[in-house]
Amino acid sequence: AELAHRAEELGFSTLWFRDVPLRDSSFGDTGQVFDPWVYLGFIAARTSTIALGTASIAIPLRHPLHTAKAAASVDQLSDGRLLLGVATGDRPVEFPAFGVDPDQRGDVFRENLDIIRRAQRTSFEPLQWSRGLLAGADLIPKPTTNELPFFVTGNSRQSMEWIARESSGWMTYPRPPQAQQLFVESWRAAVREQAGETYKPFLQSLYIDLDAH
Known part of the structure; x- marks a missing residue:
């Protein structure tokens, strides 16, 4: 909570929260310990302006x-600060454990996302x-x-064209700069084709280790 407040004071735009429901000791990292929705509510109550994102x-x-x-x-309680990052999950x-066929997770992702969107923007439909x-x-x-x-x-497990058409933006992974430039160009071309002049950002995750010394 102190770090979140400090980040807000320093002008950072967003705090990001991971969704890692189970600890898999063979995966290489613990992920995030707290449930993301509980954690988001906790931090939302202790900040006022910084955006709150799920990644993912x-x-x-x-x-x-x-x-x-x-x-x-979370969006209502934080006065509209939530940015919803979504993914299929990647820990085997x-x-x-949750009764999901990993080979079908792309289809389940698309169907669940459709229900989330429709449930939020309709009433008694x-x-x-x-x-x-x-x-x-x-x-x-x-x-x-x-x-x-x-x-x-x-x-x-979706095509870039589908992501460009349906999403608000694309969140991807660090790559060497020249390789990443090709991904950025491909993304911008897909957005132009699928969404015209609508701005849809390209986001890249990046870890930074902070050392007090």
């Missing part, structure tokens, strides 16, 4: 209505998908905007 919610591992409600709740131990039916009820709260800005992480 593994939506095939979560029920889409729970995800939709949690995201809209997680998929059997019946929604049916392969694992559920919402009828005669409404999901509340709704987000502060018509739709939360969401950013696809990696390819999430």
Whole structure:
């Protein structure tokens, strides 16, 4: 909480929160210890202006209505500061634990994301998908905007054209500068083709170790 407050004072734009539900000792890093939605609520209450981003919610591992409600709740309670990064998940131990076929996670990702978006922007509209039916009820709260800005992480088993058309932006991984430039150019071309002049950012994760000395 102190670091979050300090980052806000120094003018950083966003704090990012990971979604790593299980510790896999063979994976190489622990990830984030706290549940992202609980952690976001905790930090939201101790900051006031800095944006709060998820990098990223593994939506095939979560029920889409729970995800939709949690995201809209954080967005409302933080006065519209949530940026929703979404992904398929990448730790092999997680998929059997949550009953998800890893070979189908791209399809589950796309379907769950569709339900999240529709549940947040409609009221009492019946929604049916392969694992559920919402009828005669409404999901509340709704987000502060018509739709939360969401950013696809990696390819999430989707085509670049789909990401350029459907998402608010693309979040990818560090690469050597010349290779990354090619990805940036490909992304901008896909956005022009799929979304015209709409601005959709290219985001790159980067770890920085802070040393007191």
